[in-house]
Amino acid sequence: MAEEVLAPLAGKVLSVAVAVGDAVEEDDELLVLEAMKMETVVYAPADGTVGSITAQVGQQVEEDDPLMTLD
Amino acid sequence: MAFFEQLGILALTPGMVVMWLIGVTLMYLAITKEYEPLLLLPIGFGVLVANLPLTGLMIPGEGLVWRFYHYGVEWEVIPPLIFLGLGAHTDFGPLLSQPRLIFLGAGAQGGVYATFFAAHAFGFTLQESATIGIIGGADGPTTIFLAAQLAPHLLGACAVAAYSYMALVPIIQPPIMRLLTTESERKIRMKKARKVTAREKLLFPVAATIVIVLLVPASAPLIAMFMMGNLFRESKVVERLTDTAQNALMNIVTIFLGVTVGATMTAETFLRGDVIFIFVLGLVAFSVSTACGLLLAKLMNLFTNDKINPLVGAAGVSAVPMAARVAHKMGAEADKKNYLLMFAMGPNVSGVIGTVVAAGIFLRMLG
Known part of the structure; x- marks a missing residue:
């Protein structure tokens, strides 16, 4: 079953590492968000395979917006 | 002969040269270390030019920089305009989503009051003590606002101390945070906050202005402008005004504020034993405020199941958003999936209000 990775806080997508x-394994780096001029890394919540990526570099996301799915 | 009398170099004193070094050091820190460069660069240059002899720049009624000081700072124009811009930048959403965090912003003013009493015990007047204590709020414009009214001769020293400690938040706060929290406390993941509606954000600046100004009328110049800036932002109908308050106006007044604060730091007013003492007391104020915020969060945890990560309490000092960033980084060090930034912004913005209220109380009592 696919697991959605949600934005832990509002910010701009700086880079996507996958x-x-x-x-990916649990705790692997998935992407980097920029909030308050600070980089915040989003880590994999569990082991899996990246199914889809909705986050685009440069995109502004709100808290809990879907970023990608892990199968 | 008259020609030689007008040569600045002959009127140079050793104190002036020492002040040049201080000015150059501030410019160096601004340019190479990027410590609060928007303020420390013009302050550093202001220190330099104010300590060049025979310029007349700070002669009351005549000098160019004196006019900036008189009409900008003494007339209480510039700090409230800075607050207009800060309000236009501030998102009160994190505070409104967890209103209990406002107590942390209030609690983190403990260092302000403790240092007020400590400075008075060391022989400073009540007015000077209040001005030194407010450094603990780590809020430059509020420090300048209060100093201009209560102890103008300390304005330069207190402003530089406040801005220095704001720049040094990532160095000063972490050891205190480590000392007063356990690893498991730093790992506390806070429960997701509720979503705040646009209507709540719109009503907040109006309601907060009424409540705070009714309680502490002397805080009105700063609070009213702060909340008006925020109302611009949240109304979404005056984008041009919001943009001007956030950027162009803020930048213009920052230039005047910086050079003016620097120019108050002449050798006669700055090179005194008590100025070093002011820096020490300011550091104590800031450290105690950090500790008070942390300890209050721990105290609140005794009475609630919905635990607060004590690190966000340290963000109750108002250095926005540096203190919130430090809380976030410290939380992530303990648990890399702990995202405290937005939780820390609640106490952080309420700390701004707390410092202004503290200044208003001092003004009412001592002004």
Whole structure:
């Protein structure tokens, strides 16, 4: 079952470290958000494979917005 | 002969040269270390030019920089305009989503009051003590606002101390935070806050102005402008005014404020033993405020199941958003998936209000 990765806080997507199909382990870095001029890393909540990525670099996201899914 | 009398170099004193070094040091810190460069760069340059002899820049009624000081600071124009811009930048959402965090912003003013009493015990007048104590709020414009009215001769020293400690938040706060919290406390993940509606954000600046000004009328110049700036932002109908308050106006008044504060730091007013003491007391004020915020959060945890990470209490000093960033980083050090930034912003913005209220109380009692 796919697990959604949600934005832990509002911010701008600075970079995405993974691509669709990548296998990730829990706590691997997925992407970096910028909030209050500070970089905040979003980590994988569980082991899985990146199913889809909705977050685009440069995009402004709100808290709890979906960023990607892990299968 | 008259030509030689007008040569500045012959009127130079050793104290002036020492002040040049201080001015250059501030400019160095601003440029190379990027410590509060928007303020420390013009302050540093202001120190330099104010200590060049025979310029007349600070002669009352005549000098160019004196006019900036008189009409900008003594007339209480510039600090409230800075607050207009700060209000236009501030999102009260994190505070409104967890109103209990406002207590942390109030509690973190403990250092202000403790240092007020300590400075008085060391022989400073009540007015001077209040001005030194307010450094603990780590809020530059409020410090300048209060100093101009209660102890203008300390304005330069207190303003530089406040801005220095704001810049040094990431260095000063972490050891205190580590000392007063356990690893497991730093790992506390706070419960997601509720969503705040646009209507709540719109009503807040109006309601807060009424309540705070009714309680502490002397805080009105800063609070009223702060909340008007915030009303611009949240109304969403005056984007041009919001943008001007946030950027162009803020930048203009920052230039005048910086050079003016610097120019108050002449050798006669700054090179005195008590100025070093002011820096020490200011550091004590700031450290005690940090500790008070942390300890109050721990105290609140004794009475609630919905635990507060004590680190966000340290953000109750008003250095926005540096103190919130420090709380976030410290939380992430203990648990990399702990995102405290927005929780810390609540006490952080309420700390701004807390410092202004403290200044208003001092003004009412001592002004």
